Amino acid sequence: MKFGSWTYDSSKVNLRFYRDIQKFDLNSYVKSNEWTIVGNSASRNTEKYDCCPEIYVDLKFHIQLERRGGFYNYILILPCVLLSCLTCILFWLPPESPSKLVLGMNIFTSFFVLLLLLYKNMPSNAEHIPRIGAYYCLNMGMIATSTFLCTIVVHIYFRGAGPMPTILRRVFLEFLAGLFCMVPHTNAYQQHAVNGLMSPIKATCDGDKFEKFELLKERFKSFGDKRPVTSTNDDTLEVLDMMNDHSQHHQHHFHPTQDNSIAQQIQQQISASITFMTVETDLKEIRDFLRTTRKRMEDKEAKTKTINDWKQVALVLDRTFFFIYLTAIIISLAAMFPR
Template identity: 90%
Template sequence: MFFTFIIFLLIVDYSFEQKCNRERIHTWNAEQRLICDLLDNYQVKWGRPVRNMTEGVEVRFGLQLIHISDLDEKNQVLITNQWQIYEWDDEALTWDPEDYDDLVDIRLPIKRIWQPDVTLYNYADTRLEEKREVLATVYHNGTVFWKPMSIFKSTCQIDIRRFPYDSQKCSMKFGSWTYDSSKVNLRFYRDIQKFDLNSYVKSNEWSIVGNSASRNTEKYDCCPEIYVDLKFHIQLERRGGFYNYILILPCVLLSCLTCILFWLPPESPSKLVLGMNIFTSFFVLLLLLYKNMPSNAEHIPRIGAYYCLNMGMIATSTFLCTIVVHIYFRGAGPMPTILRRVFLEFLAPFFCMVPHTNTYQQHAVNGLMPPIKATCDGDKFEKFELLKERFKSFGDKRQISSTHDDTLEVLDMMNDHSQQQQHHHHHHFQQNQEPSLTQQIQQQISASITFMTVETDLKEIRDFLRTTRKRMEDKEAKTKTVNDWKQVALVLDRTFFFIYFIAIIVSLAVMFPR
């Protein structure tokens, strides 16, 4: 199959090179006779079409941009569909129109005549030929006009720092590869020093914001001659509407979720889980961005830096959330004075955060803490009841004792008054009074014992109250310390929120000014 194709090419090439058969020239029209005459007299197609070798050939070159097919950021290649415009004078292709029925122009195959070797210097293509085969228009004065269709793949230095709102400036350098400026003088076609956009089809992704061209002369290290080149510049601005929904909107939404992360209570286990999920989401977006970016870029895109910034802040916030949760649940010990002044006395009022004033009432109202159970033991209540009974019995005894003492005084007065009259009853009265005195002494002894018992019980109760008070004060102090640490954790969380919020706003304003 390969050899068949080679043979076919040789046959085609031979058909182009062969001479005209003039035996049937009387049947040809004027155009056929003219083409046959011109090509038969065209001796060498590789030599410059000038009679005086000291003269140069002026080639007028231009580009008509049809469509921007693609700008491959990863490979840094610009793919465009263009029409090349060539115009030069060929002294071997002139004729008198009167000899050929006033024919002023004909079409010739470009391979049968001389053509300038104008090539794209900054090409990035594996193809050997980027031009399509088209005929050249030749006029009677020797002017050759050739407009082939071409698909160019040129290198373009990509600046991805502002992706997807970036603007790229690409250049295409054209010049003769072998002829220097003294042999082929390259100039702009009709002095149009830019891309011709009359037939341009708008791209869905890129907008043309700059279009210019320049003529340059350069001397290379390989050769002492001076070479001329035409450099066409085009500035493209990306239309970021598609990327707004693919990369920007998810990024903003995830940033908002990160802000919500700092408002979740520290005791919530979903706080750390949400942070890790947001981190994973940003990592997926970063992978999507990596697929479109060149791996050897000098700069990273700002949106990539924004992703990395968010990932770093989320990782930091997750770490800080761990610290906040630790402080919230494990905060104990005396708080340093600097922390108290900074977080509780300065930042808490600044963030309009209400401190814990009455811990027990607040927790009781919120239903977060059960009511405190009594710390007194059961035997202490029994002592209170026993002491109450003893006080009651002691009061009854005091009343009986006072009544008995009054009765004794009345009896003494009666005895003094009737001592002389009732002297014969004295012996009987003494016998009745002795049991009363014994009973009084017993009552006094019982009262003394009762007072001692009450005093002992009162001492135990006083010691118990002191101990209970000490325990309550210690517990209140410990609870106050724990609540202060919890308040520090909440203030720290709120501080991280405002730092993250400010960082997000500043980064959005800097990275995406539009």
């Protein structure tokens, strides 16, 4: 504050301090519940203007006020800090939960209400922005950013079975997952069971030759058939015709007793051959079915693994955003309110 006269010069009005006390007299001062005086000084100045030869005297008093922070700490700052810490829960909610984004929008709305309350309790000043106002705006920006990051996490979580880049796998599934202790544990018992199931199937499917089939070919050597016997219906009929011709041939050269014995042997061989052909056909069908089933299981397992990898990347990214946001909260508190 400045006290002086522009009408009367120092020869007419000579201003001096009362009892040479160069500060405010605070004996009659009533302490305020909102403000505290932290500085009190005064000075006497003389000034000569270009228009007039006279000297003019003025007294300048400087007073420095500080707002009491107790009221604002509990009404404005503490709720803001609590809401900022509550935002960290966004990164701990599962991505499939709809409350993940709803909570972010509710926290942003709460910050907006607190900002309106701050506007009513703070004086309007276009030159300087209060620290608490800057802190509120910073937190609102961080809340909006966290909601956007949560949207990215949800999108990656439901990415699907698309291929994952190698660099993404190395950064998130190997480096960051190990850093945050989020490496997924594989079920050794289940893996052993799957391997144990696949090995016999593979061994069965890979066998293209059968020992009994070779035995069947040896039986037909005596009938002059050197071709391998297959499981088709035409080959079966051919074998039967060959057996009947051979039986008729022996009926003209042997006695009746020998004919009955040979006929029984031929009948047994025909029955055994037909049975084996049927079994061999069934085995081929079973082999084809097992191959198809195994291929389907492998494709399903690969697809499931890719989906789980994308979900794991989303969880690791969510945990990374959590630590970044927590660090930003601590730095903002230390920078805005160092004391």
